């Protein structure tokens with residue numbers, strides 16, 4: 656979608672680097688100009704000069720984000736055939752399809768940084784690239800579909816609204832549409848929870864159980880605490896990230912706790928207290944060992960998610976082959 660505008664020559668163009676002293680001064684000047692553009696809230700576009708580390712940071716974050724959207728289709732896809740009504744099935748189908756679309760916009764945005772989609776997919780399939788920890792948890796009951804919409808999409812929106820102002824144009828623009836769709840997902844998830852919470856005792860128990868299982872993993876979605884976050888400082892200096900991991904986590908908690916109370920559900924954190932002086936809900940300790948285990952590939956569903964993804968890639972090989980053959984045939988005809 657964006658790659659037509661990419662001028663690969665401009666990306667490669669480098670000054671004469673025969674003299675390392677000159678090259679160093681030129682780099683320092685370019686870096687300073689680049690930072691001035693960032694500070695002035697100018698958008699960086701694909702053909703603009705950018706520091707290599709800025710480019711790599713974006714490729715890493717955008718591709719991880721894309722992989723998350725694609726792997727994120729699995730936990731909910733698991734419930735399409737078992738949705739309790741036609742209305743619920745239609746909404747869930749559309750939601751899962753939206754997540755796929757988000758993955759595609761994001762791969763396209765990453766491609767504007769001079770990296771091929773095939774390469775990014777290979778990194779995912781080889782286990783080199785990460786995807787969000789949250790998608791390694793199972794969806795055991797229908798209430799999990801409500802909890803994912805309410806909490807996982809809710810957390811995604813909290814993180815992604817500031818990304819609409821990310822300094823890199825193609826990522827920021829992709830986020831605008833993604834956020835609109837995620838807002839709809841969040842509402843449909845909350846409506847499922849509301850229906851269950853107002854239903855029979857058994858349904859209310861299902862809703863509470865889903866909240867119990869998804870709450871802590873959702874807080875982990877925002878990434879490690881600021882004190883150990885490796886990339887936050889540079890990403891905030893470059894206005895890729897506008898808020899730190901802990902700031903976004905706090906915003907999410909403050910927005911979500913009252914929603915849980917409205918549902919008549921209990922947030923599974925005995926230490927949760929409202930600090931009237933600051934106006935924030937203070938949470939208990941997060942189990943960062945669990946987070947590390949899940950990110951390292953040892954979560955409850957990591958192996959299943961990757962096996963499914965690899966199988967899907969294999970199953971789709973004939974489609975890619977056919978598309979290539981068709982393009983080749985058209986090229987030959989035109990020649």
Ligand code: FAQ
Pocket residue numbers: 715716719720721723724727728754785786787788789803807808811814875876877878879883884885886887890900950
């Ligand atoms: N899971 O230095 P930081 C969605 C890694 S989309 C796994 O703080 P950063 C929609 C991090 O990559 C959900 N790994 O990193 C949906 C880094 O490792 P690396 C995805 C994580 O980048 C809903 C290391 O830890 N959203 O839900 C996680 O500055 C429903 C150190 O961390 C995005 O990707 C994690 N949770 O901040 C779909 C949003 N957290 O790369 C379907 C864009 C951290 O050096 C159904 N991404 N790590 O090997 C971001 O905003 C950032 O990348 C953060 C992490 C905030 C996730």
